[in-house]
Amino acid sequence: MTSEVRKIIGLHGGVLAILLLLQFVLPAYHHGNLARIMVLATYAIGYNLLFGYTGLLSLGHALFFAAGLYGMGLGMTQLGLSAGGALLLGVLAGATVGAVIGALALRTEGVAFMIVTLMFAQAGYLTVLYFGAYTRGDEGFVIQQADRMLWGFDLSDPSNRYFAAFVVFAVAFLAPLTVLRSRFGRVLIAIRENEERAMMLGYDVMRYKLMAVVLSATLSALSGAAYGLLFGYVGASFASVQYSIFPLLWVLLGGAGTALGPLVGTVFMFYLIDLSSGITTAYMLIAGVVLVCLTLFAPQGLMGEIRNRFWRWLP
Amino acid sequence: MDFGPYLMLATLEGAVTAAVLALTASGLALVFGVMRVVNVAHGEFFMLGAVLAWWVTSWLDGYAALGFALALLIVPVMVGVLAALADVTVLKRLSYDPERTIVATIGILYILQQVTLMTYGPDARPVTPPFNTRLALPWVEMADTGLSLYWPWGLSITSYKLAVIGAAAGVLAALWLLMTRSKLGLMMRATEQDRDMALAFGIPVERVYALVFGLGAGLAALAAVLIVPIQQAHYLMGGDPLLLSFIVVIIGGLGSLPGTVLAALLIGLSDGIISVFFSPTLAKIMATVLVALVLVFRPQGLFGASRA
Numbered sequence: 161m162t163s164e165v166r167k168i169i170g171l172h173g174g175v176l177a178i179l180l181l182l183q184f185v186l187p188a189y190h191h192g193n194l195a196r197i198m199v200l201a202t203y204a205i206g207y208n209l210l211f212g213y214t215g216l217l218s219l220g221h222a223l224f225f226a227a228g229l230y231g232m233g234l235g236m237t238q239l240g241l242s243a244g245g246a247l248l249l250g251v252l253a254g255a256t257v258g259a260v261i262g263a264l265a266l267r268t269e270g271v272a273f274m275i276v277t278l279m280f281a282q283a284g285y286l287t288v289l290y291f292g293a294y295t296r297g298d299e300g301f302v303i304q305q306a307d308r309m310l311w312g313f314d315l316s317d318p319s320n321r322y323f324a325a326f327v328v329f330a331v332a333f334l335a336p337l338t339v340l341r342s343r344f345g346r347v348l349i350a351i352r353e354n355e356e357r358a359m360m361l362g363y364d365v366m367r368y369k370l371m372a373v374v375l376s377a378t379l380s381a382l383s384g385a386a387y388g389l390l391f392g393y394v395g396a397s398f399a400s401v402q403y404s405i406f407p408l409l410w411v412l413l414g415g416a417g418t419a420l421g422p423l424v425g426t427v428f429m430f431y432l433i434d435l436s437s438g439i440t441t442a443y444m445l446i447a448g449v450v451l452v453c454l455t456l457f458a459p460q461g462l463m464g465e466i467r468n469r470f471w472r473w474l475p
Numbered sequence: 476m477d478f479g480p481y482l483m484l485a486t487l488e489g490a491v492t493a494a495v496l497a498l499t500a501s502g503l504a505l506v507f508g509v510m511r512v513v514n515v516a517h518g519e520f521f522m523l524g525a526v527l528a529w530w531v532t533s534w535l536d537g538y539a540a541l542g543f544a545l546a547l548l549i550v551p552v553m554v555g556v557l558a559a560l561a562d563v564t565v566l567k568r569l570s571y572d573p574e575r576t577i578v579a580t581i582g583i584l585y586i587l588q589q590v591t592l593m594t595y596g597p598d599a600r601p602v603t604p605p606f607n608t609r610l611a612l613p614w615v616e617m618a619d620t621g622l623s624l625y626w627p628w629g630l631s632i633t634s635y636k637l638a639v640i641g642a643a644a645g646v647l648a649a650l651w652l653l654m655t656r657s658k659l660g661l662m663m664r665a666t667e668q669d670r671d672m673a674l675a676f677g678i679p680v681e682r683v684y685a686l687v688f689g690l691g692a693g694l695a696a697l698a699a700v701l702i703v704p705i706q707q708a709h710y711l712m713g714g715d716p717l718l719l720s721f722i723v724v725i726i727g728g729l730g731s732l733p734g735t736v737l738a739a740l741l742i743g744l745s746d747g748i749i750s751v752f753f754s755p756t757l758a759k760i761m762a763t764v765l766v767a768l769v770l771v772f773r774p775q776g777l778f779g780a781s782r783a
Contacts, residue, residue: 217577219577264768264771265771267771268771270573271513271573271577272770274513274577275513275721275725276771279721279763279770282718282763283763283764286756286763290756290760405581441592442592442593443589444585444589445585445586445590447585448583448585448588448589449586451578451579451581451585452565452579452586454578455565455582456565456568456569456579
């Protein structure tokens with residue numbers, strides 16, 4: 161084991177250990193927040209896989225998040241599935257939507273890819289509103305406490321919920337970390353760095369990109385399904401453009417193409433918005449200012465800057 | 476009302492939508508055509524136009540026509556200057572990199588929208604139209620004596636709506652003249668064709684960019700001033716015009732002015748007529764998916780290189 165690998169394991173294992181231990185010391189309010197942040201960071205990790213590592217900027221990830229959320233929620237209310245089955249249905253829904261949208265949208269690139277994903281997500285949002293009879297539109301629906309039992313654990317209980325959020329996050333956190341060190345991950349990075357060269361070297365770029373979209377959509381859907389299950393609410397606002405912009409914001413802030421970036425970005429942005437929404441209703445102003453400043457001054461994000469200046473080994 | 480007069484009414488209302496949409500979308504098309512920048516904040520410049528129109532007319536309370544004329548003159552300039560400032564302070568510093576400018580304009584979108592929410596507030600506010608005579612319209616029917624005209628109840632349009640259509644047509648014609656007949660237009664077209672070559676020939680490309688970005692935003696603001704007496708000013712009103720403008724610009728062939736106007740007519744008119752048959756949400760879903768598929772399967776003629 162090289163010293164670099166040891167450092168990587170130490171840092172990321174340490175982060176996980178801290179997250180696991182924090183639940184015993186945090187006051188109730190921040191305890192709940194951190195559970196929420198870990199689920200949302202899973203979404204950011206899914207986004208980062210596509211944006212940070214493969215270099216594809218999607219403006220429509222809310223579609224995948226919502227596929228998980230509604231796959232889970234409607235699975236429960238309409239099909240009468242148990243929590244575990246509904247969660248699985250949500251993740252499968254996300255993977256399927258990811259495969260379809262990926263196969264279509266990947267025919268375009270650059271700006272057109274961004275617009276196409278944005279349009280599909282908008283169509284998805286409108287579809288949720290259109291089937292208001294089942295989805296209850298903007299108002300959304302609540303998942304009853306009785307339905308939020310997974311393997312005998314009541315997920316509405318704060319410490320169970322925290323632990324479940326931690327498990328979801330840990331899976332999402334570790335999976336890309338190992339995937340990206342594999343051959344598959346290296347091809348993705350090669351595509352980001354120079355697509356034509358990857359193609360010349362004989363890699364089926366299209367297939368790799370599609371796999372990246374599906375994997376990214378699956379993680380986003382896992383986050384969506386877990387969010388609905390853990391916090392007991394399914395609503396159309398999670399399918400809106402805003403929820404496509406959020407993961408972009410988190411990843412840009414934390415550092416695209418870094419393993420810790422999504423978590424760091426989500427924590428920062430969550431608390432920035434949480435603090436400012438106490439002062440004004442126009443809390444999205446913060447999001448706008450941060451976006452503009454990041455593109456202008458720190459396109460690498462927080463962890464990217466740290467990697468450039470101090471820890472060159474950061475994955 | 477019978478179906479015939481009803482369809483005519485839908486067409487007339489559609490023509491108003493189309494006129495305003497043509498103005499808004501041609502602003503977006505201009506910016507994309509010359510600068511290759513996808514301006515996601517375009518809808519917010521539209522919203523600013525409406526909100527500022529309310530603000531300017533509120534100075535001259537009681538003189539609706541005068542206040543409106545003033546708004547029509549200065550609001551597009553105000554929004555245009557603001558947009559040019561955004562171009563110089565943000566977009567220029569990103570060297571107009573396509574992906575980063577999209578992210579930056581998303582940021583600008585939220586900044587404009589939320590600052591409006593903080594200052595103007597969450598209410599929708601009306602602007603009094605400068606004139607608003609109701610004009611009844613005739614329809615033909617078969618009577619015993621042959622064809623005859625009658626005035627069906629409810630088939631009417633206001634003089635203001637007709638003026639909106641006329642004004643939009645006039646502005647578009649002026650824009651067309653500016654682009655094809657003036658020296659400024661020549662500079663814009665040169666920049667559009669080859670930025671570096673234009674620079675080599677002494678065209679101040681950066682100033683042209685700032686001007687084009689301001690002009691594009693100004694067109695959106697002008698469209699909003701025209702529509703605000705019909706539709707109230709609200710801080711979230713930018714979403715729909717943005718989506719529709721995207722659709723129009725993509726269908727019309729990105730950056731092409733005549734194509735954009737034609738597509739705006741098509742979309743605006745069919746919007747009025749389609750909503751007779753379908754729910755507006757379903758119509759929007761179909762339009763969005765269709766346009767996304769156009770981009771996926773026919774990007775060559777509609778997105779990028781070839782331009783009419």
